[in-house]
Amino acid sequence: MGEKRFALLIDSDNVSSKYIDGILDELTEYGEATYRRIYGDFTNQRNAKWSELLLEKSITPIQQFSNTSGKNATDSALIIDAMDLLYTNNMDGFCIVSSDSDFTRLASRLRESGKTVIGMGEKKTPSSFRAACTVFTELENLLAADEEKVVSPKDAIEKDIINIITKNENSGKITGLGEIGSKLQIKYPDFDIRNYGYSQLSKFLADMPQLVVDKTISGFTVSLKEQEDSEDSVIHDIRKIVEKNGKNGIALVTLGQEIRKVHPNFNVKVYGYSQLYRFVGSIPGFVLKGEKANRRVVAKTDA
Numbered sequence: 001m002g003e004k005r006f007a008l009l010i011d012s013d014n015v016s017s018k019y020i021d022g023i024l025d026e027l028t029e030y031g032e033a034t035y036r037r038i039y040g041d042f043t044n045q046r047n048a049k050w051s052e053l054l055l056e057k058s059i060t061p062i063q064q065f066s067n068t069s070g071k072n073a074t075d076s077a078l079i080i081d082a083m084d085l086l087y088t089n090n091m092d093g094f095c096i097v098s099s100d101s102d103f104t105r106l107a108s109r110l111r112e113s114g115k116t117v118i119g120m121g122e123k124k125t126p127s128s129f130r131a132a133c134t135v136f137t138e139l140e141n142l143l144a145a146d147e148e149k150v151v152s153p154k155d156a157i158e159k160d161i162i163n164i165i166t167k168n169e170n171s172g173k174i175t176g177l178g179e180i181g182s183k184l185q186i187k188y189p190d191f192d193i194r195n196y197g198y199s200q201l202s203k204f205l206a207d208m209p210q211l212v213v214d215k216t217i218s219g220f221t222v223s224l225k226e227q228e229d230s231e232d233s234v235i236h237d238i239r240k241i242v243e244k245n246g247k248n249g250i251a252l253v254t255l256g257q258e259i260r261k262v263h264p265n266f267n268v269k270v271y272g273y274s275q276l277y278r279f280v281g282s283i284p285g286f287v288l289k290g291e292k293a294n295r296r297v298v299a300k301t302d303a
Contacts, residue, residue, distance in 0.1 A: 003182060004031030004092035006118070007085050009078050010059070011098035012040030014121070015139070017049040019097075020057055022142025023120055025160070025187065027095050029167065030118055030135075032186045035091070037062055037081060039074045075102050082106055086113055093118065096133070099125040107132035141274075154196065158208050160187060165211075165224055166269045177202055177213070177220035210267060224270060231271050235283055237262050242286065242297050249289070249298030252277055 006027060027033050036059040042051050043065070054061050062081070064074045078096075083106075085091050093116030096103050104126075111117045111134055119125075119133030123140055130136040161180055168175045181201050184191050198204040202220050206213040212223050241258045242250055250258070256276050259266050273279040280297055281288050287298045 003186060004116070005034045005090065006031045006093045006095050006116075007035040007082070007089075007091050008033040008037070008059075008095045009082060009097065010038040011074060011078060011096075011100060011103070012038050012042075012047055012050050013074050014099040015097050017053055019120075019139045019142060020053055022139065023095075023097055024057065025163075026120070026137055026142055027118065028183050028186050029164075030095075030116065031092060033095065035085065035089070036060060037078075039064060039078045041065055041074075075100070078103070079106050082110065086110060086115070092116060093134075095120065097121065097139075098129075101126040101129045104128045104132045157184065157188070157191075158210065160184065161205065161208070161222070162210060162224065162267060162269055165222060169224075175222045177205070177222060180205070180222055209264075234259070234263055234266060234271075238280065238283065239285070239299075242299055247298070249296045252280065252288070252295040252297055255280065255297055 008023070008027060010023075024033065036057070038050060038054065038059050039062045040047050040050070042061050042063055051061070053059070062077050064077055082094060082096075085094070086109075094110050095118040096107060097120045099121035107117045107119060107129060111132065117132070117134045119129060119136040120139055120142075121129065121136070123138055125136070125138075161184075164180060164183055165175045168179075193199070193201055193204045196204060198207075202213050202215075205211050205222055210225050212225050214221050214223070238255070238259060241255060268274070268276050268279040271279055273282070277288060277295055280286060285300050287300055289296045289298055
């Protein structure tokens with residue numbers, strides 16, 4: 001399919017398992033994670049969540065017992081594997097997931113060898129590691145805990161396609177049908193449009209309410225359907241929902257659900273925002289209280 005091949009190397013000592021879906025999703029924007037390894041002591045209870053996910057996500061654990069060499073053993077094993085891959089495998093790039101500055105020199109060395117280096121870590125990640133990477137992404141930005149949950153696989157696929165198109169549009173690129181098919185196959189290895197009653201990907205996408213499929217001389221392009229509801233109309237209804245809930249406001253998750261009752265095709269990305277809380281926070285007269293999944297939207301008062 002012509003996708004670039006990446007080695008995904010995760011430092012479990014410095015990364016929570018809650019980020020794994022976001023990590024894999026983000027990496028599909030660059031290529032395919034053909035090599036997936038995670039390093040740490042998986043006999044330790046703190047890595048129990050990681051242990052539960054490894055088989056599901058097809059990630060190979062590299063055991064490093066903390067009662068012998070401690071954290072340095074984890075770092076060393078990751079670095080050794082990365083260098084082995086650099087010299088013995090045809091990798092186009094590396095994704096190093098850690099909030100630790102100890103991988104700064106490794107990132108620099110891989111980049112100096114002409115490899116793309118994707119760094120991912122929490123906001124606390126030192127600037128030295130960030131600067132050593134070709135691209136660095138803060139893991140907190142990959143979480144969508146304040147968005148309502150996807151209710152079906154087809155909804156999840158549509159959201160993924162919208163993300164692909166939005167990122168391309170932000171870069172001035174047109175989205176082709178082939179690109180979408182390729183990226184869906186990477187994220188969902190068992191993806192088959194016949195499971196949804198279709199024989200052609202173009203027909204499958206054309207029936208999605210937020211997408212437009214156009215035939216061109218060279219193939220098919222996919223774009224977002226023009227939003228029927230204006231931004232002013234959506235903001236007006238958001239105000240009504242928040243004000244109706246009084247001085248205690250409304251949970252952000254509930255607000256998202258209420259908006260879609262009035263505007264079924266509502267999508268914050270159409271208005272230039274990646275997450276609902278950023279869109280709502282841009283509306284004058286509102287205050288966001290709490291963190292992540294517990295955020296509430298409250299109308300400002302003069303008092």
